[in-house]
Amino acid sequence: MDRIVVLDFGSQTTHLIARRIREAGVLAQIFPGESSPELWNDAGLRGIVLSGSPYSVHDEQAPEPDAAVFTLGLPVLGICYGAQITAHLRGGTVSRSQTREYGPALVELHSVHELFHAVQPPFESWMSHGDAIAELPPDATLIAETVRGVPAAYAIESLSFTGLQFHPEVTHTVGGSTILKNFALRVCGAAGEWSMEHYFDQIQSSIRERVGEKEVLLLISGGVDSTVVASVLLKTLPPERVHLMYIDTGLMRSGESEEVASFLRDLGALHVHLIDASDDFLSGLRGFDDPEKKREIIGNMFVHIQEREIGRTVGTDYLLAQGTLYTDLIESGHGVGSHANRIKSHHNVAAPAIVRKRDAGEVVEPLSGLYKDEVRALGRFLGLPETIVGRHPFPGPGLAVRILGEVTEERCDILRKADAIYLDELRTNGLYDQIWQAFAVLLPIRSVGVAGDFRAYGNVIALRAVTSVDGMTADIFSFPDGVLRRIASRITNEIPEAGRVVYDLSGKPPATIEWE
Numbered sequence: 001m002d003r004i005v006v007l008d009f010g011s012q013t014t015h016l017i018a019r020r021i022r023e024a025g026v027l028a029q030i031f032p033g034e035s036s037p038e039l040w041n042d043a044g045l046r047g048i049v050l051s052g053s054p055y056s057v058h059d060e061q062a063p064e065p066d067a068a069v070f071t072l073g074l075p076v077l078g079i080c081y082g083a084q085i086t087a088h089l090r091g092g093t094v095s096r097s098q099t100r101e102y103g104p105a106l107v108e109l110h111s112v113h114e115l116f117h118a119v120q121p122p123f124e125s126w127m128s129h130g131d132a133i134a135e136l137p138p139d140a141t142l143i144a145e146t147v148r149g150v151p152a153a154y155a156i157e158s159l160s161f162t163g164l165q166f167h168p169e170v171t172h173t174v175g176g177s178t179i180l181k182n183f184a185l186r187v188c189g190a191a192g193e194w195s196m197e198h199y200f201d202q203i204q205s206s207i208r209e210r211v212g213e214k215e216v217l218l219l220i221s222g223g224v225d226s227t228v229v230a231s232v233l234l235k236t237l238p239p240e241r242v243h244l245m246y247i248d249t250g251l252m253r254s255g256e257s258e259e260v261a262s263f264l265r266d267l268g269a270l271h272v273h274l275i276d277a278s279d280d281f282l283s284g285l286r287g288f289d290d291p292e293k294k295r296e297i298i299g300n301m302f303v304h305i306q307e308r309e310i311g312r313t314v315g316t317d318y319l320l321a322q323g324t325l326y327t328d329l330i331e332s333g334h335g336v337g338s339h340a341n342r343i344k345s346h347h348n349v350a351a352p353a354i355v356r357k358r359d360a361g362e363v364v365e366p367l368s369g370l371y372k373d374e375v376r377a378l379g380r381f382l383g384l385p386e387t388i389v390g391r392h393p394f395p396g397p398g399l400a401v402r403i404l405g406e407v408t409e410e411r412c413d414i415l416r417k418a419d420a421i422y423l424d425e426l427r428t429n430g431l432y433d434q435i436w437q438a439f440a441v442l443l444p445i446r447s448v449g450v451a452g453d454f455r456a457y458g459n460v461i462a463l464r465a466v467t468s469v470d471g472m473t474a475d476i477f478s479f480p481d482g483v484l485r486r487i488a489s490r491i492t493n494e495i496p497e498a499g500r501v502v503y504d505l506s507g508k509p510p511a512t513i514e515w516e
Helices: 012-022 067-071 081-089 175-185 197-209 225-236 256-266 278-285 291-310 327-329 350-358 372-381 409-428 483-496
Strands: 003-008 025-030 044-049 076-079 092-111 121-134 141-146 151-156 161-164 215-219 242-248 271-276 320-321 437-451 452-465 498-503
Touching: 003 012, 012 025, 012 175, 044 081, 044 175, 067 175, 067 215, 076 081, 081 121, 081 161, 092 151, 121 151, 121 452, 161 175, 197 225, 197 372, 215 225, 215 291, 215 372, 225 320, 225 372, 242 256, 256 271, 278 291, 291 409, 409 452, 409 483, 437 498, 452 483, 483 498
Parallel strands: 003 025, 003 044, 044 076, 076 161, 215 242, 215 320, 242 271, 452 498
Antiparallel strands: 092 121, 092 141, 141 151, 151 161, 437 452
16 A cells, blocks of 8 residues: 655654544554664655644754665655755755744745645745744755745755645644645555555454453443444454443542433443442542643552452453543653653553553554544544534543543532533533533632622632544634523532633643643
8 A cells, every 4th residue: 555654753743743644544553763774665655744743953862864765766744854854955045043943834836746736825834933933955956935925835846855844733723634635646656445444454453453352341432432442342352351440539530420321222342341449540630730740640540440340350361451532642742653742640540550561562453553633534434423423522531631630529510510510501502512612610719709708719610612623733713602601500500619710711732632
């Protein structure tokens, strides 16, 4: 099958590049940025992409692509750092900027290039870099520049190379998906043969090879990711070897445990284990307010509870399955190469107990090559109902990372009520399906207010609602007039402990979607 290789130099959006190329129907695979072509070059390879990076080309440890990358006779696309390091190595000048250029920049085209076919100039691009190409290499040709006269795209014909200073992989770049599609189909001439059906076949082959004759235990939350994993496992392995364990942490949304239990019975699983461990989790979290520590405690507690219950369910010869996504790995600093930075740890990635199991080859993660929207597409392909596939994302640690500060049963109850009111209003107003993710957050402060004729100090509830495609970037949702006012009024009237409601206006970046 025709494919494109993406060489990862540590950018947080490297996997978005691969995802956009897959959207064009071309298989994209990611390898460490400095790896030798011997690792990934074969007859199906049609092109190479050099990703961005948190590094500067002037850093002592600045990563470089293997020189052989440019001798294979294949088209090469450099994005941000990929464009800068190539210019630097070819005799151009890359200068450190006094301030980081971050955000939109209007791009004008100066010459015709297949990469920009059907992209209408001028177009808005998304910049994120601390260096800039001050002078192109001697054998380079300028293709495009920003309205401020900064090179935005250039080509080196002798290398079949094209460099972009901006990031076409993020949704903020107008026509960015078209640019990457053009690279894969027009510049590289790849055939669009990749599909979700093909990916599912790959997943099944990988699972069967990894699992062999062992039992598999999936800790299922009832969210989109774990439910899709459950469906994948049940369609891949004999049902008698698949165990679904739902652990009620006491950190779930209102009515969630009952809904999950009901759905699992309808899923066709032979082994469903429902465990009430709310006291274990709440007591384990008592006294801790650091978000990373909370995630670590929850991750280890999941494994501890699972191992405590395992004797009377699965036995000892089993593998642990998880609904880990690309974004979980990326944000936890587990990129393909050695240059990725950690944004925040995910308990299903970074908890020490999970790390030990993963290092021992005892973890099965069928979705680790997919983004959230692709997981939903896979769920639909597998025939899961829209009520499950279309659910808003819910973090593995549950309400613990939406309660800023210490987690207690009382604070969980307050947030549960506020979140239930919020989601009820979204559905009542027909807004739920327009929003990628919405939730309430309980802040670690109290604010002065008035309750009747008395002065009172009430909890502050923050509301979050974003639109997104894959969770790597997100914009705030603009509510119709009056909706937020009604939501705030219901929360403060129906929850005596709530005294104030605020709305989060931060996009991603610079913020993450979750608060912790």
